[in-house]
Amino acid sequence: MSDEDPAPPPARPWPLLRKPGEVGAHIGENRQHTIGRQDTLLDIARRYDLGFNEIMALYPQYDPWLPPVGDIIDIPGEWLLPKGPYEGLVINIPEMRLFAYLREKGKISVRTYPVGIGDTDYPTPTGTFRIGVKRRHPTWYIPPSLQAKYQRTTFPPGEDNPLGDYWIGLENTLYGIHGTDIPWSVGRLVTRGCIRMYPEDIAEFFPTVSSGTRVQLVYQPVKVAFVSGRILVEVHRDIYSQVDNLAVHGLDLLGRLGLAHLLDTMKFVHAIVRQSGVPTDVTLESETANTEER
DSSP, X not given: OOTTSOOOOSOOOEEOOOOTTOBSOEEEOOEEEEOOTTOOHHHHHHHTTOOHXXXXXXXXXXXXXXXXXXXXXXXXXXXXXXXXXXXXXXXXTTTTEEEEEEEETTEEEEEEEEOBEEOTTSOOOOEEEEEEEEEEXXXXXXXXXXXHHHXXXXXXXXXXXXXXXXXXXXXXXXXEEEOOSOGGGTTSEEESSOEEOOXXXXXXXXXXXXXXXXXEEEOOSEEEEEETTEEEEEEOOOTTOOOSOHHHHHHHHHHHTTOGGGBOHHHHHHHXXXXXXXXXXXXXXXXXXXXXXX
């Protein structure tokens, strides 16, 4: 890592601030990083608590192992919140990101973490679940389909355990949120449907959730918001090929919110094609975007 850039703090709780007439919500702040001689994009992603998918979506032209030394790159740190209730845990599958909501004294804050998810043969399911059993230093009971690969039926706790040091089960399923012995797999489609986190992230996250907490697994490759009179869209890859046409899907979302007349179509199409995974302003500049016009 570059010596000039201090390590960021753990995932901070961002306050959820919304004004009358706004739709959706926007959190976070971006940073910059000067690529050092020893840096890889995988190192940079982990340092700033990003998944591999997030850094590569912005810099697909870079060799992840040999990025250009001295380049100053933007570190994405802003997100639109997934559509739905701001409560419990929400994991947006195509984004490969977890959002944890906390309500205290009538105010809502949110922490967010990158995750790894199921591959295309074993996709992470959508739906509403509850947290079940939580375990520190779990034993992994290996599924029959993987026992030949590992030549065993269980994997004891330890640094080589694929579950890492923490397991948070989803009630009445075989799925869970857990750590990993391969941190570089966060931000990739690598599991049999479970959700994995960086070791340092799940160590911070584990004590903050309890059994019975609601968990929503959603599939939202396009997220939209109307904040401070501006239309923002955030576009991710349709990793499980569940949306026929992302542009049509995004236009439908905006139309339902009554925002289509404020949209700059060219900016929107560019965002759909780019799929950068960062909030992008697609407001038509010739219009005055305010709540009275909607």
